[in-house]
Amino acid sequence: MRIQTIVPGPDTSILRILQYIVFGSIILYFGKDVFIPISFALLISFVLHPVCAWMEKKGIGRLTAILIALSLLIIAGLLLVALLIYQFASFLNELPALQEKLSKSIEDLSVMLVNVFGISLERQREWVAKLTNQSGSGILSIIRNAIATSAFSAVLLVIIPVYSALILYYRQHWMKIVQRLFPKENKESLHEIISQTVNTYYNFIKGMAIVYLVVGILNSIGLLLLGIPHALLFGFIASVLTFIPYVGIMVGSLLPIAIAWITYDSIWYPVGIIAIFAFIQYLEANVIFPFAVSNRLNVNTLVMLIAVFVGGILWGLAGMILFVPFLGIAKLIADHNPKWKTISMMLGMNDK
Numbered sequence: 548m549r550i551q552t553i554v555p556g557p558d559t560s561i562l563r564i565l566q567y568i569v570f571g572s573i574i575l576y577f578g579k580d581v582f583i584p585i586s587f588a589l590l591i592s593f594v595l596h597p598v599c600a601w602m603e604k605k606g607i608g609r610l611t612a613i614l615i616a617l618s619l620l621i622i623a624g625l626l627l628v629a630l631l632i633y634q635f636a637s638f639l640n641e642l643p644a645l646q647e648k649l650s651k652s653i654e655d656l657s658v659m660l661v662n663v664f665g666i667s668l669e670r671q672r673e674w675v676a677k678l679t680n681q682s683g684s685g686i687l688s689i690i691r692n693a694i695a696t697s698a699f700s701a702v703l704l705v706i707i708p709v710y711s712a713l714i715l716y717y718r719q720h721w722m723k724i725v726q727r728l729f730p731k732e733n734k735e736s737l738h739e740i741i742s743q744t745v746n747t748y749y750n751f752i753k754g755m756a757i758v759y760l761v762v763g764i765l766n767s768i769g770l771l772l773l774g775i776p777h778a779l780l781f782g783f784i785a786s787v788l789t790f791i792p793y794v795g796i797m798v799g800s801l802l803p804i805a806i807a808w809i810t811y812d813s814i815w816y817p818v819g820i821i822a823i824f825a826f827i828q829y830l831e832a833n834v835i836f837p838f839a840v841s842n843r844l845n846v847n848t849l850v851m852l853i854a855v856f857v858g859g860i861l862w863g864l865a866g867m868i869l870f871v872p873f874l875g876i877a878k879l880i881a882d883h884n885p886k887w888k889t890i891s892m893m894l895g896m897n898d899k
Contacts, residue, residue, distance in 0.1 A: 576861050583865045584703050588710030590872055592718075595620065597749045599715055613715045617708050635780060740883040747879055748872070754836075762786040762831050769823035773816060775807050785824065789831065800824050846871075846878050850894055 575582060595616045602612035714721065726737055767782030775781065785799030800820060807816035854874045858866030874894065881891035 572861060579862045579865075583862055583869070584706045584710060586869045586873070587703070587707045587865075588714055590869070591620070591707065591711040592714040593745050593748050593876075594752050595711065595715060596718070596745055609716060613712050617712060621708065630779070740880060743883060744876060744879045748876060751875070752872075758831065758835055759783075759786050759789075761835050762789065762827060765827045765830070766824065769827065770803060770820070773807070773819050773823070774811075775803055775816070775820070776810065777806075778803075781806070789828070796824060796828055846875055846894055850874065 595613070598616045599609070599612045602615065603609055607615070722738070722741070725741070729737060763783035763786035765782075766785050767778045770778030770782055781799075781803040784802070785796060788799035789796050804817040804820050807820055808814070810816075851871055851874060854870040855867050858868075858870030860866070862869065878891060878894040881887040881894060
């Protein structure tokens, strides 16, 4: 009796890849409370590593350099958050006036529905009552989720800097662990790949910070010229949301468009906002980004959108933020490893 051996073929490898994807997704989903702060800390350590290494070369101790770099980053973040909170607080002060104008716009819309489409006021009230009942049942759950999210975010604000400091302080130890995980790779080659990846990602983040700052200033100036209230808040929100290709700028423009329509009751102001944001997006893609970001990640737009979608499913908002830079890091590592050329082609764009 002959024993037939099964030779692994393409179907077997594809099945194995699918198993890795399924099991990896399950682990990421159920372990998100652990992986999210570690992921943020890892990205922050990538950004701060060149700064810490530079200070250590100047004779500053490792722990002191890490604390200085983290302190500067925290101060910059707190200043930005304070500015946005100030703008949001002033926005809330004008909320009653906006609500009054919104009520007037809703009344005009109701009259139009009666005159143009023949929908009676009683039918409109029935629709509003149904919507109110449906939304009211979910208000408590929304409040509970908001409180839980705020508490979790407060814990992250303490844990993430600690994780980042420990990753940076014991980075040589972590490097030895990575070398043991990939024993077939040459130590010098592995060290060079990781070093180039960290430096490239640092330069990319530094350039993107400049891009967000310039685009936010241009957005705010454009909104100020149109006379839109709280232009600074809306301008920088739209700037930060541009990290989501195509979709982000549309989402970021909805709020100022709505405020302009309610405030001035004219279609030309929303059209002006769309024109300004479109022009600034053109400048960002063709002038600002190429000038500020010397090292592009060159990630395929389709793959990036899929990463944002999958990240939102697995980790919520944190996943939408984290999965894009991790995709870029995976692309950088694949670019420096000839064995992963296929992965590099799948994640990247056409290379001339």
